Amino acid sequence: MYIDNPAIYTDYYELTMAQGYFLSGVHKKQACFDYFFRKQPFDGGYTVFAGLTDLLKTLENYSFSEEELNYLKDQGFKQPFLDYLSDFRFKGTIWSVKEGELTFPVLPVIRVEGTLLETQVVETLLLNIINFQSLIATKAARMKVAAGNRTVLDFGLRRSQGLGGVHATRAAMIGGVDATSNVYSAFKYNLPVSGTMAHSWVQAFTDELTAFREYARHNPDDTALLVDTYDTLGSGVPNAITVAKEMEKSGHKLKAIRLDSGDLAYFSHQSRKMLDKAGLDYVKIAVSNQLDEYLIFSLITQKAPIDIFGVGTRLVTAQDSPALDGVYKLSETDHKPTLKISENIEKITLPGRKRILRYLNEDGTFYGDGIIRADEDAPERIYHPYFPAKKSYVGDIKHYELLGKVFENGNIIHSVSDVKESAAYCAQQLNKLSAEYKRFDNPHIYKVGISESLMILRDRLISTLKPDSL
């Protein structure tokens, strides 16, 4: 699903500024904005970039309807500006990293070039889509890293932040989740969908065994029995075993049992023993109940015999860090570099049009990234963005460009990835990131540097705009 009124899916100030630019006659000035974030979510070592295809498809259809223009008129917007908006289309040029790419703080992972008005007015839309999908793709990747080759399923729709569930599921799949319970997103984005029964199914029949039998009868090839409605080891697992043996007689196999409460390590061990003793070693064990990457890791450390992790709330809301702090900052107007100064060093922006170089170690793993001016050659050295005494020689290190042109003249300029391709790309890039960046506690900090030329430009602008800036 894209947004039904994308042009007004925005902060009001984007429109008051757009009108102001128009009335001041500066709306056609050239401008360039960067999207970047300042801090890894989850105190983690990487962020999976996601949401680009949704953003670009929305921009292809970006326009103001008559109904929207009437609404803006009621808010006091002026007729000449509304007339201008009535046939406005976004014609800017967008450079971006790929969906599924691993990204790091400070990197300008999207660059939007065009007129001042068109680049400004899409800010909120871009931030809303990219911040959230990148956040959830990252959370999903962390869970998948913890789960290894076990299956991870998204069960989050009921606790997702309203309609946020639509894109949470899409992003989770890019990050590595295997399938979802969310039918809507599966339908819209062509994703694998999965699910069997709730406790209410068991309660709806006269007894648990009947409930299990009825489900198996209707779904002989796709039955997972929820065993904790009344008494997990006393009735749930024994009844599941009874039904599994009955299914065998008709040539079918019970797929799994699911545990949704109690101590999952204990119950999975006990259930596995009971199933194995009954000759049902093929029946998988699925678990759910407030899982996240830490609990998955803990269960695996305890050698809990779990095959499938159903994750919900903590995935789709990114519960421990529910927002990515991505921002969209003006870096150039009228082909002149600009920046914003702040009391907080990390909030001072990098001026001008920029490229990103990704450097590779000899084994193909990532060494680090360099941010350089768009018109300069690959530099000899890159410098810490805020502490230039820290620097690295990169003159002879293999590298490639991270940003590619993805949108021009109102259209997506080459085929953008679907979810499956982006998920495959993410998995491939995760393989190129060393384990120490992927651990959950105090991950190794990835090198991101800036070129000397970019540093000089920034520092000169600061000196001009605020000579006494300490």
Add this chain to the structure above:
Amino acid sequence: MYIDNPAIYTDYYELTMAQGYFLSGVHKKQACFDYFFRKQPFDGGYTVFAGLTDLLKTLENYSFSEEELNYLKDQGFKQPFLDYLSDFRFKGTIWSVKEGELTFPVLPVIRVEGTLLETQVVETLLLNIINFQSLIATKAARMKVAAGNRTVLDFGLRRSQGLGGVHATRAAMIGGVDATSNVYSAFKYNLPVSGTMAHSWVQAFTDELTAFREYARHNPDDTALLVDTYDTLGSGVPNAITVAKEMEKSGHKLKAIRLDSGDLAYFSHQSRKMLDKAGLDYVKIAVSNQLDEYLIFSLITQKAPIDIFGVGTRLVTAQDSPALDGVYKLSETDHKPTLKISENIEKITLPGRKRILRYLNEDGTFYGDGIIRADEDAPERIYHPYFPAKKSYVGDIKHYELLGKVFENGNIIHSVSDVKESAAYCAQQLNKLSAEYKRFDNPHIYKVGISESLMILRDRLISTLKPDSL
């Protein structure tokens, strides 16, 4: 905005269960489900109920389109069931508390009655809408409680969880926020909208003073100047003062300045002094930057002269507690009470159809709530839900019914509240909740009890289903 495909905006298992009920021939059995939550979000003292109107309007239009049925066919659903779905409408009866009502754990604040199939299949939809809107309405109410009579604005769209922003804003207004930057939600829900400029506006002109003058020229009656792009006290506030004095000459007044970084207590004090010294005591001070109820409270405690709080991420994502744990549990089938047992006492459900009585102190403030069986009279005593030795005599306490019938035969049965009415109701109810429930640290725990008759019913069912249940 309602959901464009509500029938498949659901977990897959709702549909596999619906098909199973249909194939087993039990789909028309009578059933009753309760919606309730188990834990206050934010470790707070109350939860503001919200989302009902969106839910009910969605249910009025709930049906399966041909496109959706084809999709389900591709997933392996069976033709007789798909035929049944093709003219399926939700015809159940819904009882609910009002939007804006203050609610507490365990209370069955929504009761859905109807056939087993129809009451089951709306579960995820109901949970998705009500959990999120109640969460955000609660967060907003907390911020408004902290801000007192100062203005609170929602600036959260850029960091909201994707399309979750649509309903975050709606819910925030019910909780007490005064206006929003979110144009889309303002348009769809008729809410007051607000916003002026970002740092990019200031950067887009040759200098800050020109940028301020240009904005004021185009918006003489609605200008708030963002003063921290380069140097708050060195240039931002002095330039704002210059422009304010120029505005006075043409008969206009600068509305406000906005601070978005640095120490907001320090900068608001300094800015206030500078403005007052220039005779601009009418110019308001707005602040933003990662605010929540705790920071608002802290700023007020520091006597920071702030008039307007712009809140974003921490409001629209409910950052410190981003999900309400509301659940939807079967309480009756075939007119027989049912429950779910769990290892966790708090996860054992209350069987049967129930009513809620709200008891009032003599001064009109809330005393506590009682959950009783639907067919019993108001009881003499109510008991702690899990520890019956704790009980209260309520035989002579004034009370009223909390649940009202809101949906029947496919339609909303009396006019449901709009956002403005619900916000007014919420404010009124907050006035009836004593201060000790509203404080942020260790709030007083509100009394919620169950009747003896309900307790006996529950305990008897547990004994039958799981005699050894400790």
